[in-house]
Amino acid sequence: MIDAASGAAQAPTEFAPRVSVTEVEEGTVLAPKFDADGLIPVVTSDAESGEVLMLGYMNAEALKATIASGEAHYWSRSRACLWHKGATSGFVQKVVEMRIDDDQDALWLRVRVTGGASCHVGYRSCFYRVVPVGDEAAAPASGRQLKFVETEKTFDPAQVYGDAPNPTRL
Secondary structure, eight states: OBOTTTOOBOOOSSOOOOOOHHHHHHSSOOOOOOOTTSOEEEEEEETTTOOEEEEEEEOHHHHHHHHHHSBOEEEETTTTEEEETTTTTSOOEEEEEEEEOTTSSOEEEEEEETTSOOOTTSSSSSOOEEOOOHHHHHSTTTTTOOEESOOSOSSOHHHHHTTOOOOOOO
């Protein structure tokens, strides 16, 4: 939608109703299905490399803000608030492409990240460890220990976030 006064792009105020399976799966109408908590999962990857950076969630407000601004907004489940990715850290995710899956209950963002990092722990990707599977997991020596695939942090979280509370909850 275009704002008549300013000419700027605007997010839709509401999304289309889900009227038929055919329209949801084969149509051109955006009719996202949010879960019981009002959220939809979002896989976010680097637009150039394809590397998965993070998994987050959007509510309707975050989805509308992302569509309108072209920058990723999420719903923070741990903080219970709308979260503009990079607002604190400066590592803004500029959306190159947004896709929705076949039944419109999951999103995939391809982004370019200002500063090159997406994880609050300091790594480039939130998926910085490997879980042993198959024969490797069965080996007695593995102890099912996670293995780091990113060995160096992109930034120091203490310098970026200061004394802000860690969003990870036990």
